[in-house]
Amino acid sequence: MSDIPVIDLSKAPGERAAWDRPRWVVYLWAVCELLFVTNAWQISSGVRVRILRAFGAEIGHGVVFRPRTRVKFPWKLHIGDRSWIGEGVWFHNQDHIHIGHDAVISQETFLTTGSHRHRKDMALITRPITVEDGAWITSRCVVLGGAEVGRSALVRPTTVVSGVIPPGSIVAGAECRVVGDRFE
Template sequence: MTGSAGIDVAANRAATKWTRREQAGRVLWALATPFFRLSPRPLWGWRRAMLRAFGATVGRGVHVYPTVRISIPWNLTLCEGCAVGDHAILYALGPITLGLRATVSQYAHLCAGSHDWHAPAMPLTKPPIAIGADVWICADVFVGPGVTVGDGAILGARAVVMRDVDPQCIVAGNPAKHIRSRTK
């Protein structure tokens, strides 16, 4: 079935996007997710252990709130001291790395997956997201696939970040634009 723009929807849907092992892991994670989401808020260690059990690299002192939605934990690297707030989405089809002491505020969405719209079948792509040390991703920010955010940057509330952000920069808006640099 080809759409009006020449998009081969049937080929896209028929394509194998995951290995059998990845599919099995995703099913197991879906079955385990209620134990993650229903855990009391102060049980940081429990959620860290669950993520590690599913292949995530998780540093000491990481705080992941129970309402965080994580698609594929084995694609996550959460460095020491980072935090992921309530209702954030880590759509880790590709690798997502949060640097030392990085903060992802409530309702932020990090999306490490898309489709190659140049190809008629629009195959799935899994570009990585890399968030540097001491970055603050404010509430409701969207970070798109393939974005790298430099150390110490701040992504202002509700920003849509589709391009790399330099270290120590403050960006805001849709699309996100450089507002100013942080002073040390």
């Protein structure tokens, strides 16, 4: 028998810790997300944006929002003017996500603001994500809670983004290392 403890998950705090809306609103959002946002049909980007706004998302003018995207809680999503959200992007936003103007979040990128107190009781811990104006997060990246992507920074494909990314830098890899300057 090992001396390493095991956390009793039946006593973990509830799944609704980040909802901050009535149950009916969350369930209605789930249906609308499935029909109008996650739906792979090439429905107008404008329809997706209008549905997200109807549920409280703050989305600027001229935003392109591609199909197959997911948004956990639209009332915690903030996107500036003329930004592009690629196909299959997943905003798992149990906390707020702020995307600046003229920013790009490319296809299949996963942004998650939540984690768990893994050493104690598995309670939910959330931290917001900020992507500043002009930043480009390329395809299949993972952006973790607390990340701050600086103005016009570029994140290469499959990078795990955490911490503060300097403005104008290029970052890459699982350790999210600066590998260059975007505007040399």
